[in-house]
Structures are given as C-alpha cells and as structure tokens.
Amino acid sequence: MFDTVRATICGDIATVVFNRPKAFNAFDLDTITIMMDHLINLAADDTVRGIVISGEGNSFSCGGDLKWVASWPQDYASAFHNLAARYHQCILEIRRMSKPVIAAINGIAAGGGFSLALACDFRIMARSAVLKQSYTSNGLSIDGGGTFVLPRLVGLARALEIAAMDEPISAEQALNWGLVTRVVDDGKALEEAITFAEELSRKPLHSFAWSKKLLTDSFRNSLEEHLEQERTGLRSCAAHPDGKEGISAFIEKRKPMFNREAQ
Known part of the structure; x- marks a missing residue:
C-alpha cells in the first residue's frame, strides 16, 4: 500500500x-x-x-x-x-x-x-x-x-x-x-x-518541555496563574536529574551531561 x-x-x-x-x-x-x-x-x-x-x-x-x-x-x-x-x-x-x-x-x-x-x-x-x-x-x-x-x-x-x-x-x-x-x-x-x-x-529535554508549555500557555493565563505555573515548572525541573546535574555542573565549573536518565 x-x-x-x-x-x-x-x-x-x-x-x-x-x-x-x-x-x-x-x-x-x-x-x-x-x-x-x-x-x-x-x-x-x-x-x-x-x-x-x-x-x-x-x-x-x-x-x-x-x-x-x-x-x-x-x-x-x-x-x-x-x-x-x-x-x-x-x-x-x-x-x-x-x-x-x-x-x-x-x-x-x-x-x-x-x-x-x-x-x-x-x-x-x-x-x-x-x-x-x-x-x-x-x-x-x-x-x-x-x-x-x-x-x-x-x-x-x-x-x-x-x-x-x-x-x-x-x-x-x-x-x-x-x-x-x-x-x-x-x-x-x-x-x-x-x-x-x-x-x-543534547539539551535538557525536561527543561525544554516546561519552557515550551509555559510559553504556549502564556497567551491564555493571567499573570497570577502564570507565575504559579512557572513556580510549578521550576520545582519540577529542580527535582529532575537534569536540573540537579545543571546546578552541580555550574557549581563545579564543568560542562553538564544532560538526559542521562534516558540513555
């Protein structure tokens, strides 16, 4: 076919x-x-x-x-x-x-x-x-x-x-x-x-997913709603392996290795 x-x-x-x-x-x-x-x-x-x-x-x-x-x-x-x-x-x-x-x-x-x-x-x-x-x-x-x-x-x-x-x-x-x-x-x-x-x-995909969602939803949310959604996203990213890796890499002055949990 x-x-x-x-x-x-x-x-x-x-x-x-x-x-x-x-x-x-x-x-x-x-x-x-x-x-x-x-x-x-x-x-x-x-x-x-x-x-x-x-x-x-x-x-x-x-x-x-x-x-x-x-x-x-x-x-x-x-x-x-x-x-x-x-x-x-x-x-x-x-x-x-x-x-x-x-x-x-x-x-x-x-x-x-x-x-x-x-x-x-x-x-x-x-x-x-x-x-x-x-x-x-x-x-x-x-x-x-x-x-x-x-x-x-x-x-x-x-x-x-x-x-x-x-x-x-x-x-x-x-x-x-x-x-x-x-x-x-x-x-x-x-x-x-x-x-x-x-x-x-090769970028942090969990971070991208939240950024895409927040930017898409920004056109329909009030400022108060959107700030709360941003806070939820930030918490989610900070708890994610990519967020932990990014913060650790910044403190340790090295290049981060993202998406390792998906490999």
Missing part, C-alpha cells in the same frame, strides 16, 4: 514526511489522519527526542486537498468540518508534546501547510521556498491555528496584511519577519532540520 505519510526513526530523531509530491503534498482525510496517528505515537515514544516534519519532492505541503473537498459526497462545509477535526489534532499534538518539533520547509508551504509549519517549534526554510497563507485567496478563513500564531510572531498589523493581501513570502522576508528560524541552501532543509533536532536532543 502506498504511504501518503512516511515516518522513520534514526537514532533518537523521527522524520515524518508528506508523500504526495504530485499533489504538492496536499492532504486529504486519509493523509491527515495518518499524520495525526504518527504524531500521537511519536509523542508517546520515549526513545524519540525530536521530530522533523517535511514534504517529499519540491513542496512542504499545500494544505487541504481542494480536489478531495470537491469530491466529498456532502457539501464543502461538511468536508472541511471533517478534515479540520484531524488536522486540528495534529496542531494540538505538536503544541502539546514535550519534545521539539522542527518543520523542514523544502518548498512551498501554503494553506494548511503554512499553518502546520507555524505550529512547529522551529522552522528551517530552503532559500527558494515560499510561504503563502492561501486561504483568503480561495474565499476561506485561515485555519490550523494560523490566526493564533501569526499575530504573535509578526504583530497584528502585519498578520492582517498577510491575511488580506496573501502575497507570497520569500525565505528572506520570512526570516526578517521572524516567521522562520533559519534559511539554508536549497536541498538542505531536511538535512539541516535533522541536524538541528540532534543538537536540541
């Missing part, structure tokens, strides 16, 4: 790749369900310390497959309702999993592919790749958490500009606007993203 999403694990890094290059890695219901299942399984796999998401061929993903939407036996609204259920679970899995998730943007990331890339913790973008929200050009509203993430990355005024004008965003522009982490030569996005994930896997 042809795998529309391919997942592999090498060492402690998982790579999940959309595998519909002829359709620019657009996702139908089956494809996004497979992606959702992979993310759920990898989030629970303690041997995996980082996840890289990319697309086969020259595209990252052009988002929801509109040809599939048009073929849905009911109406367009019903098709999007069903597709979004699985797609939104992917977004939530990325944001809630404790390990880092890196998007390797090897080519165009548009529509749901754009929002999926923004949901990742880091984005490595090929120099000739392009970002495009695409929804509004098709008479649709932005989905996949795009309207949540965009104003937090680029500010409300620029997010409104992106929503209203829907102009292609080059890699250089994306880097200048803070939409991506790094820009690399064409053909190197996946390789660089895996290398980046490997670098992150």
